[in-house]
Amino acid sequence: MVGKRKRLGNLLVEAGLITDNQLQDALNTKKEGQKLGDSLLEKGFISEQQLIEVLEFQLGIPHISLYKYPIDTSLMNIVPKDVARRNLLIPIKKEGNQLTVAMNDPMDYYAVDDLRLSTGFQISQVIATRDEILSAINKYYNNEEFPEDFDVNDGDQDGENAPAIRLVNQILASGIQQKASDIHIDPQETNLLVRYRVDGLLKTERTLPKSIQNVLIARIKIMANLNITETRLPQDGRIKVELEYATVDLRIAILPTIFGEKIVIRILDLSNALNKLSQLGFNKINLQRFVKLIERPSGMVLITGPTGSGKSSTLYSALNHLNTEEVNIITIEDPVEYQIQGINQVQVGHTIGLTFANGLRSILRQDPNIVMVGEIRDVETAEIAVRASLTGHVVLSTMHTNSAIGTIPRLVDMGIEPFLVVSSLSGIVAQRLVRKICQECKEELMPSEMEHDVFQKRGLKVDHVYRGNGCKACHETGYKGRIALHEVLVIDDKIRNMMMNNNSIHAIRDYALKNGMIFLIDDGLLKVKQGLTTVEEVLRVALSE
Numbered sequence: 001m002v003g004k005r006k007r008l009g010n011l012l013v014e015a016g017l018i019t020d021n022q023l024q025d026a027l028n029t030k031k032e033g034q035k036l037g038d039s040l041l042e043k044g045f046i047s048e049q050q051l052i053e054v055l056e057f058q059l060g061i062p063h064i065s066l067y068k069y070p071i072d073t074s075l076m077n078i079v080p081k082d083v084a085r086r087n088l089l090i091p092i093k094k095e096g097n098q099l100t101v102a103m104n105d106p107m108d109y110y111a112v113d114d115l116r117l118s119t120g121f122q123i124s125q126v127i128a129t130r131d132e133i134l135s136a137i138n139k140y141y142n143n144e145e146f147p148e149d150f151d152v153n154d155g156d157q158d159g160e161n162a163p164a165i166r167l168v169n170q171i172l173a174s175g176i177q178q179k180a181s182d183i184h185i186d187p188q189e190t191n192l193l194v195r196y197r198v199d200g201l202l203k204t205e206r207t208l209p210k211s212i213q214n215v216l217i218a219r220i221k222i223m224a225n226l227n228i229t230e231t232r233l234p235q236d237g238r239i240k241v242e243l244e245y246a247t248v249d250l251r252i253a254i255l256p257t258i259f260g261e262k263i264v265i266r267i268l269d270l271s272n273a274l275n276k277l278s279q280l281g282f283n284k285i286n287l288q289r290f291v292k293l294i295e296r297p298s299g300m301v302l303i304t305g306p307t308g309s310g311k312s313s314t315l316y317s318a319l320n321h322l323n324t325e326e327v328n329i330i331t332i333e334d335p336v337e338y339q340i341q342g343i344n345q346v347q348v349g350h351t352i353g354l355t356f357a358n359g360l361r362s363i364l365r366q367d368p369n370i371v372m373v374g375e376i377r378d379v380e381t382a383e384i385a386v387r388a389s390l391t392g393h394v395v396l397s398t399m400h401t402n403s404a405i406g407t408i409p410r411l412v413d414m415g416i417e418p419f420l421v422v423s424s425l426s427g428i429v430a431q432r433l434v435r436k437i438c439q440e441c442k443e444e445l446m447p448s449e450m451e452h453d454v455f456q457k458r459g460l461k462v463d464h465v466y467r468g469n470g471c472k473a474c475h476e477t478g479y480k481g482r483i484a485l486h487e488v489l490v491i492d493d494k495i496r497n498m499m500m501n502n503n504s505i506h507a508i509r510d511y512a513l514k515n516g517m518i519f520l521i522d523d524g525l526l527k528v529k530q531g532l533t534t535v536e537e538v539l540r541v542a543l544s545e
Contacts, residue, residue: 008055011058062127075093078099099115172241185262301395304430305430312338332347364384371388375399376397405489407430429486431484434483435481437531443469454535
């Protein structure tokens with residue numbers, strides 16, 4: 001056995017996947033306690049799929065998908081949870097004296113020897129991805145069955161081992177590990193559903209007995225400092241937690257329904273909060289235009305799109321780009337999503353009468369250079385924002401409109417004088433999120449007739465398109481992660497004249513097109529050509545005009 005014990009780095013170099021220099025770089029710079037494989041993945045020298053294929057081929061260790069595997073849950077008593085989490089492994093099957101264990105790193109011989117000594121079984125390794133193992137640990141450890149007559153007042157419910165506390169921690173940890181944007185806890189007539197929104201789509205993770213409903217909701221209310229006794233009115237709160245070595249902000253929204261209180265937990269991962277503008281998926285032309293807009297000394301820049309289209313992320317990245325000690329940046333938000341050092345952030349408080357409008361009035365007396373208004377929802381806020389942008393301030397905000405050009409009539413419809421809209425607006429960015437093709441199972445295909453037609457209508461040519469075949473890494477969906485599509489409308493003097501003369505939206509659209517504006521659908525199709533997403537995804541969020 002000892003003779004067969006090769007080192008991972010040597011295997012990868014032999015397979016031609018990394019160079020000696022890359023191996024030394026990863027060994028020299030890896031964090032204390034970090035595994036070599038994780039360091040290589042972090043640096044982008046290899047993908048997880050390549051790593052698995054080399055181990056599978058060179059060592060003859062099979063690769064399995066834990067999502068489909070019938071795991072024997074009684075084995076969780078044999079291997080403690082902290083051992084499983086620390087070594088990224090989970091027991092899955094027992095036959096006679098042999099225990100089969102799924103491992104992220106089957107070459108971790110110390111872990112294998114420890115398991116053999118502590119369990120008394122011979123250990124047989126199989127390979128699984130890091131995400132699958134963490135997901136399985138969250139799912140199968142502490143996954144106790146709650147009795148139908150379970151009561152919040154029974155026994156000791158305060159310690160760390162209280163069932164409700166363990167269950168909530170497990171639901172949160174699993175959501176964060178799966179990179180969910182929201183966790184839904186939905187009361188039904190006879191049970192309770194836990195659903196996760198991953199890459200924009202909801203999926204049911206587990207079903208809980210109705211008897212756990214009250215204790216679960218009470219636990220979340222306690223964590224968010226909400227009123228436990230109030231069950232008839234909506235409530236909002238927030239929790240900051242340290243989970244999976246990351247600081248995560250959770251926004252809690254509670255809504256009474258006929259079957260009890262529904263909870264939606266929005267997960268704001270602070271480690272991913274402040275992306276650079278170049279990491280937001282802007283194409284080069286749109287990025288240059290957007291940076292020019294926000295770097296102007298005054299004027300209003302609006303970011304538009306439906307809920308969940310990444311508007312806040314773009315706003316925060318813009319603020320982060322502008323955040324220097326020479327400028328005074330003040331925001332008013334409902335609620336403050338991410339806290340940024342060096343920026344003065346004000347939270348709307350409806351109960352005490354602090355609205356966007358009167359908060360914005362007070363902000364303008366604080367000598368700001370840049371003002372960010374979370375959302376323009378009413379004419380009063382719009383009016384003050386417009387006037388602020390005309391008096392030497394940069395104003396950044398969001399609105400719910402379908403397109404960049406469609407924002408102009410929306411402002412006028414709200415009751416803002418057309419000449420004020422014309423004078424104040426510097427530019428408008430419309431944004432959508434689409435799912436990215438999984439890079440592990442991406443394949444090149446000839447475009448279909450429908451795809452040819454879509455490209456042709458937009459005056460574009462396409463030779464081949466890409467699609468995810470479906471693999472373990474993407475849960476057989478063909479997609480993993482999301483990317484933004486943008487259209488950036490820069491308001492120049494010609495557009496101002498057209499707006500003042502009440503020209504139609506179609507006329508403005510035609511002028512913008514001739515002037516090189518890239519519409520949402522075009523940005524999407526360019527990303528299809530780059531192999532980042534599919535035509536179906538683009539058409540789902542940006543209709544061909």
